[in-house]
Amino acid sequence: xxxxxxxxxxxxxxxxxxxxxxxxxxxxxxxxxxxxxxxxxxxxxxxxxxxxxxxxxxxxxxxxxxxxxxxxxxxxxxxxxxxxxxxxxxxxxxxxxxxxxxxxxxxxxxxxxxx
Amino acid sequence: xxxxxxxxxxxxxxxxxxxxxxxxxxxxxxxxxxxxxxxxxxxxxxxxxxxxxxxxxxxxxxxxxxxxxxxxxxxxxxxxxxxxxxxxxxxxxxxxxxxxxxxxxxxxxxxxxxxxxxxxxxxxxxxxxxxxxxxxxxxxxxxxxxxxxxxxxxxxxxxxxxxxxxxxxxxxxxxxxxxxxxxxxxxxxxxxxxxxxxxxxxxxxxxxxxxxxxxxxxxxxxxxxxxxxxxxxxxxxxxxxxxxxxxxxxxxxxxxxxxxxxxxxxxxxxxxxxxxxxxxxxxxxxxxxxxxxxxxxxxxxxxxxxxxxxxxx
Numbered sequence: 001x002x003x004x005x006x007x008x009x010x011x012x013x014x015x016x017x018x019x020x021x022x023x024x025x026x027x028x029x030x031x032x033x034x035x036x037x038x039x040x041x042x043x044x045x046x047x048x049x050x051x052x053x054x055x056x057x058x059x060x061x062x063x064x065x066x067x068x069x070x071x072x073x074x075x076x077x078x079x080x081x082x083x084x085x086x087x088x089x090x091x092x093x094x095x096x097x098x099x100x101x102x103x104x105x106x107x108x109x110x111x112x113x114x115x
Numbered sequence: 116x117x118x119x120x121x122x123x124x125x126x127x128x129x130x131x132x133x134x135x136x137x138x139x140x141x142x143x144x145x146x147x148x149x150x151x152x153x154x155x156x157x158x159x160x161x162x163x164x165x166x167x168x169x170x171x172x173x174x175x176x177x178x179x180x181x182x183x184x185x186x187x188x189x190x191x192x193x194x195x196x197x198x199x200x201x202x203x204x205x206x207x208x209x210x211x212x213x214x215x216x217x218x219x220x221x222x223x224x225x226x227x228x229x230x231x232x233x234x235x236x237x238x239x240x241x242x243x244x245x246x247x248x249x250x251x252x253x254x255x256x257x258x259x260x261x262x263x264x265x266x267x268x269x270x271x272x273x274x275x276x277x278x279x280x281x282x283x284x285x286x287x288x289x290x291x292x293x294x295x296x297x298x299x300x301x302x303x304x305x306x307x308x309x310x311x312x313x314x315x316x317x318x319x320x321x322x323x324x325x326x327x328x329x330x331x332x333x334x335x336x337x338x339x340x341x342x343x344x345x346x347x348x349x350x351x352x353x354x355x356x357x358x359x360x361x362x363x364x365x366x367x368x369x370x371x372x373x374x375x376x377x378x379x380x381x382x383x384x385x386x387x388x389x390x391x392x393x394x395x396x397x398x399x400x401x402x403x404x405x406x407x408x409x410x411x412x413x414x415x416x417x418x419x420x421x422x423x424x425x426x427x428x
Contacts (some may be wrong), residue, residue, distance in 0.1 A: 018269075041362075048358035054370045055354045059347040060236030063340070066375025069147065073355055076365025082356070093362075101400075108147055 008110045009035035015106060017098025019078075022091045024050045026057075026084055040093055045080070049091040053082040063065075070104055074078070083107045085114040120146075132162055140172045149179045152174075167197035174206050179399055183210050196333065201231035205240070212244060217251065220244050299325035300339070302417060306409040311395040314410045315341055316417075321349030325417065328393065344391070348381060352389050363408030371400070380407040384414045 005023045013035045020040040023032040029047035036042050053062035057068045073080045079094045081103055090107055094100070123139040136159035143152035156173040163169050174189035187210045193203035204227035211220035224241040231237060257361035302325040303314035328341040355367045371380045373396070380403050381391045390411040394403045 044361055048361055052351070052358055053356045058350050058369075060372065060374045060379070062347050063344050065377050065379065067231050069373045069375070071370070071372040073358070073367060074358050074369045074371075075362075075367045078362070080362070080364075096394040104400075111146075112120075 005034040005113070006035075007032040008113050009033060012092050012103070012106055012110065013037070015092075015094075015098065015103055017095040018092050018103065019095060020045060020091075020093040022046050022049070024089045024091055026050050026054055026087045026089045032088065043090075045091060045093055049080055049082050050089050051090045052080070053084055053091075057084065070108060072100060073102070081107060083111050083114075085111055088114045090114055133160070134163075137168055137172055138195060140176065144172075144176050144179060152176050165196060167193045167200055167203075170196065171200065171202050171206070174203070178206070178209070178397060181399070183213055186210055199226075199230050200240065201227050201234065201237070204230060205234070205237050208237075208240065208244070214242075215246055217248050221248060300327040300341075303324060303410050303413060306413050307392075307406060312398065312406060313393045314406070315345060315348075315389075315391040316384065316410075316414045317345045317349055317389040317391065319349075321346045321389075324388070325414070326391075344393075344422075348391055349381070349389055352381060352383065369404070371404065373400070378403050380404060381405055382411050384411050385418050388414065388418065390414050 003023075009021040009023065012018055019086050020034065020036040020042065022034040022036070022042060022045060024030065024046040027030055027050075029050035031042050031046045034042045034046070051074060053068070053071055056071050060066065060068050069083065071082045074096075076096075078096060079098060079100065081092045081094065081100070090110060092103055092107065094103060116293060120139065120142050123135045123142065126135045127133055127139060136155050140152045140155040140159065143149075143155060153173075153176050156169065156176055160166070160169045160173060170189045170193045174186045174193065177183070177186035178188060187207060190203040190206040190210070193200050194207075197203070204223050208220045208223035208227060211217070211223060213325055221241065221244045224244060227234070228237045228241055302316070307314060313326065313328045315328060316324040318324050323341045323345045325340060327339045328344045329339055351370060351372075352367075353372055359365065359367045367383065369380060369382045371378065373379075375396075377393045377395060378400060379391065379393045381389055384390045390407065392403060392407045392410050394406070
């Protein structure tokens with residue numbers, strides 16, 4: 001089934017080192033649409049990334065820093081990036097070699113399509 | 116916002132002389148599309164070189180691009196075109212503060228407040244600058260008295276501490292505290308350099324071990340909200356730990372999130388600890404990460420030395 005996010009997700013997965021891109025509901029962590037390489041567990045990524053983004057957003061707001069524009073979590077074997085709008089979170093999972101600057105630009109550019 | 120930007124872009128395409136470029140440039144700037152905003156502002160200025168608001172827009176974009184001299188020049192131009200322009204006076208105060216010219220910053224902000232008494236960010240920024248001026252004066256007097264008392268041509272006054280910009284103080288973004296020596300609150304001052312940055316070291320419970328996070332207090336002056344920040348941000352790191360366990364990506368090494376007012380970066384330190392760096396939005400992301408590396412290393416060394424007790428000893 002096609003969603004309005006198919007093209008957006010396809011453009012993100014084409015970035016070097018990106019192994020998955022998803023649009024996720026921030027409230028419940030459910031996948032709205034995804035484009036994943038084999039081996040990426042979409043529902044788990046969605047739930048955890050949405051939860052992390054929500055926590056960061058609430059913490060930022062409580063701390064008086066305003067809304068979160070972009071979040072990146074780096075780990076030894078990969079990265080998770082997230083941007084959100086209108087209760088939706090756009091998530092990418094990437095390998096450590098991925099160009100985080102490029103992914104960030106692409107995700108912020110795509111933010112407008114999360115409506 | 117995306118719809119409005121599209122609509123304004125279309126309108127500008129239909130009528131290149133439209134003043135809508137002011138709204139479009141500002142909207143793009145706020146969305147972080149600074150280079151695009153810059154192009155829009157420049158094209159607008161080509162058609163309206165004597166429009167004060169257009170120069171004001173370009174000045175704000177220049178700040179986002181960390182081009183302080185350009186910002187200063189543009190706001191200076193605004194004042195020539197529209198004397199008493201509150202936004203330009205506020206901006207000039209901001210630039211002067213960034214460059215450590217506190218006297219000039221104070222003068223510009225005082226004029227800005229006269230021009231717009233209802234802008235609380237100007238009032239809090241001015242209060243902050245005046246506090247810094249008082250502090251600088253006290254330090255100067257103390258250094259003079261110390262040298263005279265020692266009679267040995269003793270060391271000069273300590274280097275200036277990191278400052279928060281007026282805009283940051285108003286927005287609630289951090290600066291290192293006005294303390295020094297063995298006070299753990301100023302532990303990371305050498306790692307942060309000049310500008311509006313702050314650093315914290317938290318324990319596993321989110322309690323502050325070192326560092327400070329100052330914001331402009333509603334009643335004037337500043338207040339340290341490090342304990343509240345620590346409690347909130349440690350929750351984010353707990354969430355990260357949980358996520359990494361399930362995603363099999365190994366241990367997490369850093370989290371960075373950009374907010375409307377600041378960029379916050381954090382990293383695990385010595386097992387359960389958490390190092391946090393917060394910087395204003397104009398600080399390049401790469402620089403924030405480098406500061407986080409320095410602060411983390413400093414925190415490790417400090418903890419290995421026994422923390423506050425060790426350094427003081």
